[in-house]
Structures are given as structure tokens and as C-alpha cells.
Amino acid sequence: MWSIVILLILSILAYVVTDELIPKLKDLFIKAGLYGIDLCKSNNKKIPEAIGVVSGCIFLVTSFIFIPIAFGNGLMERELFPHNEFAELLAALLSICCMLLLGFADDVLDLKWRYKLLLPTVASLPLLVVYYVNFNSTTFVIPIPLRQWLGSSINIGLLYYVYMGMLAVFCTNAINILAGINGLEVGQSVIIALSIIIFDIIELRGDQFKAHMFSLYIMTPYLATTLALLKHNWYPSKVFVGDTFCYVSGMTFAVVGILSHFSKTVLLFFLPQVINFLYSVPQLFRIIPCPRHRLPKYNAEMDLLEPSRTLIVKKEMTIINKALVQVLTILHLIDTIEDSESITINNMTLINFTLIKLGPMSEGTLTAKLLIFQCVCTLIAFLIRYPMASYFYDT
Ligand code: UD1
Numbered sequence: 001m002w003s004i005v006i007l008l009i010l011s012i013l014a015y016v017v018t019d020e021l022i023p024k025l026k027d028l029f030i031k032a033g034l035y036g037i038d039l040c041k042s043n044n045k046k047i048p049e050a051i052g053v054v055s056g057c058i059f060l061v062t063s064f065i066f067i068p069i070a071f072g073n074g075l076m077e078r079e080l081f082p083h084n085e086f087a088e089l090l091a092a093l094l095s096i097c098c099m100l101l102l103g104f105a106d107d108v109l110d111l112k113w114r115y116k117l118l119l120p121t122v123a124s125l126p127l128l129v130v131y132y133v134n135f136n137s138t139t140f141v142i143p144i145p146l147r148q149w150l151g152s153s154i155n156i157g158l159l160y161y162v163y164m165g166m167l168a169v170f171c172t173n174a175i176n177i178l179a180g181i182n183g184l185e186v187g188q189s190v191i192i193a194l195s196i197i198i199f200d201i202i203e204l205r206g207d208q209f210k211a212h213m214f215s216l217y218i219m220t221p222y223l224a225t226t227l228a229l230l231k232h233n234w235y236p237s238k239v240f241v242g243d244t245f246c247y248v249s250g251m252t253f254a255v256v257g258i259l260s261h262f263s264k265t266v267l268l269f270f271l272p273q274v275i276n277f278l279y280s281v282p283q284l285f286r287i288i289p290c291p292r293h294r295l296p297k298y299n300a301e302m303d304l305l306e307p308s309r310t311l312i313v314k315k316e317m318t319i320i321n322k323a324l325v326q327v328l329t330i331l332h333l334i335d336t337i338e339d340s341e342s343i344t345i346n347n348m349t350l351i352n353f354t355l356i357k358l359g360p361m362s363e364g365t366l367t368a369k370l371l372i373f374q375c376v377c378t379l380i381a382f383l384i385r386y387p388m389a390s391y392f393y394d395t
């Protein structure tokens with residue numbers, strides 16, 4: 001239990017250091033050309049970009065300092081040293097560290113989308129190797145209603161590793177594409193981290209005690225440094241977090257999900273990101289044109305955000321395009337403006353969807369509404385995980 005108290009003290013220190021360091025390093029980032037323009041403001045001020053590297057580094061350093069404390073007992077009695085658990089923690093930190101480096105490279109070099117998919121796959125390899133050595137359990141428990149057809153469990157072998165690799169790719173990119181308004185990337189990550197921590201605390205009483213302690217060891221310093229980042233990134237943002245932050249966060253959630261064996265629960269906490277991804281599919285796969293930025297359009301006169309749009313030329317539309325636009329319009333999922341030559345539809349993100357349904361609003365209000373939705377989804381996730389899980393699994 002002492003280790004948790006020390007972890008809390010270290011995390012509070014990490015919060016203070018991150019909070020102090022960010023304003024001090026801002027100018028250094030701008031001087032190095034690492035800045036962006038806030039597209040939802042009328043001033044063209046340079047805002048330092050990729051500040052996620054600061055919080056990410058402090059998070060990793062805190063975790064490194066904590067290693068001898070987490071394994072204190074094992075260090076005293078060397079024969080009993082838990083090599084498996086040690087390898088797990090090192091692999092987890094290595095994967096997160098890889099993602100920090102690759103994310104920063106993306107911020108500096110502005111990589112193409114195909115590389116954004118490749119980077120998390122590469123970074124998740126240390127994790128998968130440790131999983132293979134320590135557990136190599138590739139069995140899925142089948143939900144009760146499906147058992148009469150599929151049996152009680154199914155071993156999917158190599159496919160399980162593909163699933164875990166894809167989970168890392170999904171988690172990293174899903175946060176990055178639900179972004180573009182002040183505080184949203186960091187805000188959603190704070191809520192997901194808090195949800196995982198609450199889940200860990202509930203499960204500490206169970207037989208998976210060790211796995212949830214491991215998750216807490218990673219999530220607590222992550223949450224502390226992310227909260228400090230949120231303070232500076234909240235509306236009106238003084239810093240942008242960059243892809244570095246989105247990648248580090250996604251990988252952190254994937255790591256705890258995989259190594260603590262609750263990847264399905266992590267996916268439940270990602271409900272808004274899953275919805276945003278599914279809604280984005282037509283644009284991500286270029287069935288519908290996808291501009292470089294899909295964030296909302298700023299109306300400077302009213303100081304409000306409106307949905308941003310993409311133009312589809314009617315002559316260039318294939319049968320698939322036409323059918324898709326028609327179905328989405330009938331389902332009231334997109335807002336279309338049509339003339340004789342073209343159709344403009346809203347960019348398909350959850351952010352723009354909120355603006356279509358609730359009307360234009362200020363940036364701060366929009367972020368707050370989306371974060372409330374994230375909290376509601378966490379409640380739904382807990383409802384599915386606890387009261388409803390008994391209908392699907394033997395709990
Ligand atoms: C992803 C999204 C893109 C969205 C962008 C915003 C997809 C396929 N890509 O691209 O649609 O526009 O994130 O982050 O969905 N910015 C702001 N205010 C903010 C945050 C960012 O104006 O609160 C702008 C700044 O100009 C900043 C830039 O977005 O420099 C960062 O964009 P970047 O992270 O490079 O975009 P992507 O991750 O490639």
C-alpha cells in the first residue's frame with residue numbers, strides 16, 4: 001500500500017513540474033518553428049504546438065523513478081524478484097516512449113496518414129512480445145447468448161495479436177481525429193483516464209488485483225501530467241498538444257487495456273471515439289472528399305462555431321457516393337446544401353454533428369458539451385460492465 005502513497009506524492013510533484021515547465025518552454029517551441037494558428041479565433045497568434053512532449057516526458061520520468069519503488073520488495077530478496085511483472089512494466093513504458101518519439105516526429109514532419117497507421121503498430125511490438133512470453137492467452141470468452149453456437153470460448157491464435165495491434169492503432173488515432181477545438185483532446189483523455197482509474201479501484205478487491213495495480217501504476221502519473229496540460233490547453237488555449245499527446249495517450253490506454261486484460265472495457269470508455277470513427281469512415285477512406293482540416297468553421301462576427309463543410313461535385317459522384325449521401329440524409333446524419341452542380345455536406349465528425357443538431361455555439365460551450373457526452377458514455381460503459389455484464393458473461 002505504501003507504493004500507492006509514494007505514487008500519489010510523485011504524481012502530485014509531476015503535476016507541479018509540468019504546470020511550471022509548460023509556460024517556461026513555450027517560447028522555445030515557437031523559436032524552433034513548432035507552432036500552429038488557432039483556426040477558431042480571429043487573431044493569428046502563434047500558439048506553441050506539440051506541448052504533449054513536455055507532459056509525456058514528465059509522465060515517463062515519473063514512471064521511471066517509480067520503478068524501484070514498485071519492485072522494492074523484490075529488490076530486497078533477489079531470488080523472489082518478479083521478472084515477468086518487471087518485463088511487463090518495462091515493455092509498457094517502452095511502447096509509450098516509442099509513441100512519444102514517433103508522435104513528435106509526426107508533429108515536426110507532418111507525416112502522411114498511412115504512416116500514422118504504421119507508427120502505433122511498430123510501437124506496440126514490445127508490448128505484444130511481452131504478452132506472448134508472459135500470457136500468450138489468445139482465447140475470447142463467448143457471451144452467454146452466443147454459446148449454443150460457438151461454445152464457451154474460442155481460441156483465435158495469431159488473430160488475437162492482430163486485434164491487440166489494431167487496438168493500439170485505433171486508440172492513438174481515435175483521439176487524434178476527435179480534435180480541433182480547445183481542450184477536447186486533453187479533456188477526453190482525462191475522462192477516459194479517470195474512468196480507468198475508477199474501474200481499477202473497484203476491481204482492486206477482486207482476483208485480478210495485480211493487473212489493476214499495474215494499471216494504476218501507469219494511469220496515476222499519466223492523469224497528473226495530463227491535468228497540468230489541460231490547464232494550459234483549456235479554452236482559450238495557450239498551447240496546443242500536438243499529435244505527440246494523442247499518440248502517447250492512445251498508447252497508454254492500449255497498454256493498460258492489453259496488459260491488465262480489460263481491453264474490451266477500455267473500448268467501452270472509448271464510445272464517443274468509436275462513434276466519431278464510424279461516422280468519419282466515409283471521409284477517412286475518401287469515399288467522400290476529406291479536407292486537411294475538418295474542425296468547425298469560425299464565425300468571427302458572432303464569435304460562434306458553425307459546422308465546416310466539404311464540397312462534392314455532382315459530375316464526379318459515383319453510384320456509391322450518391323447512395324451514401326442519400327442514406328445519410330434520410331437518416332438525418334448529415335446536413336446537405338444542394339445546387340445544380342454540387343452538394344456540400346458537413347465534415348463528418350462528432351464535433352460538426354453536435355453543431356448541426358444543437359446549432360452554432362461558442363468554442364468553450366462546444367468542448368464542455370462534448371466532454372459531458374464523454375462522461376455520459378462512461379456511465380453507460382459502467383452500466384454495461386457491471387449490471388448488464390451478468391446477462392452476457394458468468395460474473
Ligand atoms: C486531425 C483531423 C483534422 C483536424 C485536426 C485538428 C481528421 C482526419 N484529421 O488532423 O480534421 O482539423 O486533427 O487537430 O479528422 N487546432 C486548432 N485548435 C485546437 C487544436 C488544433 O485550431 O484546439 C489546429 C491548429 O492549427 C493546429 C492544428 O489544428 O496547428 C493541428 O492539427 P494536426 O494535429 O496536425 O491535425 P491532424 O492530427 O493531422
Ligand code: MG
Binds near residue numbers: 179
Ligand atoms: Mg492531431
